[in-house]
Amino acid sequence: MKDWFWAKSSKGRLIESSLHILDGAIGFGLVTGVAVAAAIGQLILGVLLGVFACGVFFRMARRAKARRSPP
Structure with a gap:
């Protein structure tokens, strides 16, 4: 079973297997690509706004x- 994954660490295998499951769900039409893109976009936006808020707070x-x- 170790030969099925490209990743060497257990965390990498978990991420890789979850992406394979997501790819299968998109292939069967259970999840649309637009919904995945919107979720990833919201995640990226949330991270950027969080970094900006931390910068303002520390300043x-x-x-x-x-x-x-x-003085």
């Missing part, structure tokens, strides 16, 4: 810390 925290300490 505000740094400004507040600099304002508290006298």
